[in-house]
Amino acid sequence: MSNFGDLQSLASSITAVTSPFRNYLTDLYEKYRKLNDGAVADYIPELALAKPEWFGICVVTKDGQVFEVGDCDKLFTIQSISKAFVFGLALEDHGREYVNSKVSVEPTGEAFNAIVLDEATNRPYNPMVNAGAIATADLIEGENGTERLKRLLEMFKRYTGREHDINVPVFLSEKATGFRNRAMAYLMRNFGMISDKIDETLDLYFQQCSILVNAKDLAMLAATLANGGVNPVTGERAIDERYVQDVISVMLTCGMYDASGEWCYRVGMPAKSGVGGGITAVVPGKLGIGTFSPLLDAKGNSVRGIKVCQDLSQDFGLHLFNVAKSERDLQQWIAGGNGINDW
Numbered sequence: 001m002s003n004f005g006d007l008q009s010l011a012s013s014i015t016a017v018t019s020p021f022r023n024y025l026t027d028l029y030e031k032y033r034k035l036n037d038g039a040v041a042d043y044i045p046e047l048a049l050a051k052p053e054w055f056g057i058c059v060v061t062k063d064g065q066v067f068e069v070g071d072c073d074k075l076f077t078i079q080s081i082s083k084a085f086v087f088g089l090a091l092e093d094h095g096r097e098y099v100n101s102k103v104s105v106e107p108t109g110e111a112f113n114a115i116v117l118d119e120a121t122n123r124p125y126n127p128m129v130n131a132g133a134i135a136t137a138d139l140i141e142g143e144n145g146t147e148r149l150k151r152l153l154e155m156f157k158r159y160t161g162r163e164h165d166i167n168v169p170v171f172l173s174e175k176a177t178g179f180r181n182r183a184m185a186y187l188m189r190n191f192g193m194i195s196d197k198i199d200e201t202l203d204l205y206f207q208q209c210s211i212l213v214n215a216k217d218l219a220m221l222a223a224t225l226a227n228g229g230v231n232p233v234t235g236e237r238a239i240d241e242r243y244v245q246d247v248i249s250v251m252l253t254c255g256m257y258d259a260s261g262e263w264c265y266r267v268g269m270p271a272k273s274g275v276g277g278g279i280t281a282v283v284p285g286k287l288g289i290g291t292f293s294p295l296l297d298a299k300g301n302s303v304r305g306i307k308v309c310q311d312l313s314q315d316f317g318l319h320l321f322n323v324a325k326s327e328r329d330l331q332q333w334i335a336g337g338n339g340i341n342d343w
């Protein structure tokens, strides 16, 4: 994977290996590697094949330094993490007001797969839970299902800097068993919240959830948002600058489903999790974090991922509302090395 084009990048990568921040991440990885709480998701049959020991942590800074430890190249399905980014594309396609007329931005306090709509307006509550995400997927423009999927994959490429594939067995597994999601789609069709392209939109939703990513991609997705929508390594803009705040604010209030309040309180970073075991967390103006560990808690969030983000938040004062100066200066830790920019 590494692309050591010249001596300078080789030197910087060696520095990175020995940087204090890299050592910190290695210690964090060791600290939580043995934590075996939680369970791999099995309601989508194909996801039950995940190995509990898989674990990776990646941090990408706003200036494009990459720090990784553990299984950061291991591919898994993005699942609900896709929802935040597809929401961004829907905003670009239709603007804030139209999107908001179809999907609200209120936390549900209920499980991610709850069959519930806002009684007053019949809108799904927010784009980060299944109902809202299906309504959001419905808004993605394109001539047909293939074109719409192509647009999603191109968007993810802008964020991560590399091509993405679909895990077809996971897609088919979800398509074959996703009756609950199908029920939500029909309920929303009844209330005029989604169009008649129900099957095409459900396929698109199942496909977006089946996109293959690794922990490094998750950190890059978050770092791009942290950097105002521009990928810090490739320099490419992934999302219109004006919608970055929309995406990360809804991540903060709704990204961890019915654990969003506790997450905001303890970790204080806009984030999004998925039942594949990933978490992507944004520290606006600073960095992005990607974690991967498929052992999930009862709410569908990665147990090790939560711990890692909580430690990073506390140790470096990264909580969004930490107005006191942090004990450790993150920049100083990172200054020990330049990271490996091997994209």
Ligand SMILES: NC(=O)CC[C@H](N)C(=O)O
Pocket (backbone or CB within 6 Å): 078, 079, 080, 081, 112, 113, 130, 174, 181, 206, 209, 273, 274, 275, 276, 300
């Ligand atoms: N929380 C998740 O990651 C859920 C996504 C999954 N594809 C579903 O629809 O059930």
